[in-house]
Amino acid sequence: MSVYNKYDDHTLITLLKEDNQLAYTEIFERYSRILVNNAYKVLGNQDEANDIVQEIFLSIWNKRYELAITGSLSSYLYKATKNRILNHIAHEKVVSRYADSISNFIENDYILADSKIREQELEAIIAKEIALLPEKMREVFLLRKVEELSYDEIALQLNITDKTAKQQVYNSLKILREKLKSLVSVFIW
Template identity: 85%
Template sequence: MSVYSKYADHILLNLLKQDDQLAYTEIFERYSRILVNHAYKILGNPDEANDVVQEVFLYIWNKRQELTVTGSLSAYLYKAVKNRILNHIAHEKVVSRYADSISNFIENDYVVADSNLREKELEAIIEKEVALLPAKMREVFLLRKVEELSYDEIALQLNITDKTAKQQVYNSLKILREKLKSLMNVFIW
């Protein structure tokens, strides 16, 4: 048991602002499981619940110096998770509307002559971008998204923690989204 487990939340926050990784780890260990359970109750999907909580903790680490928590840390974390869930749900609705519009387009017998070509081009671009990921990140990403292994299976196979596997997948998706965002506009239109 680490000495950090005895620290109050406000002390951990102060240490976190000073780039103390052990303080961050303690905050994560203290709150991640309960936050994932909370997110799961709303989303009904364990992977999505884990992803939402991972995003919150990644944000906290990235913004640790300018992080302002008024009130309790637990209230801040619950609100951050709730906001991420709302963003996730809103994004899902947009994706669903987009899928519905594509489905409607196809159902009305519109033929896109070059859709196969565009699909192949997009696949080639995605493969190229995946190949440019750092080696370990790429390996974890491919095991999760291509081999469809669970985070636990990846952790066991690569001798890493499941949290590391989740973080690697999250980081790779973030990188790929950013690189592909501008390209998607070209392929959609």
């Protein structure tokens, strides 16, 4: 049992600013679970909730020297979580609108003469990025997205749990989104 769990938040923040990793760990242990639960209630996705809280704590660690908390630490963390969730939702809406606009563009036959070439180039880039995924992750991803197997079918075929299959697909999509995000916006225009 750590002596840090007896410290109040203000003391922990002071120690954190002095590079004290155990103070940071105590803050994380004290607040991370409840922040994840609150994020999950809004997002309905455990992985996204975990990611948001991890980003908040990473930001706190990276900005520990200039951290300026005027109210309570709990209020600061709840507000940071709320803001990250709102940014995440806004980003998802932008991505969704963008995908819808592309779908509408394609459905309405406003396809440019060189669209086939760009489509082939984009497919080649995506195929290359998929090939760079770790072997097991790539295998699960292809079974789900190309062969359109259910998570249960993938689990049975690869002798893994359906949760593992879901996590592998989620992780691969996250990696692919990151790698292709900037490229696709430049590529489309």
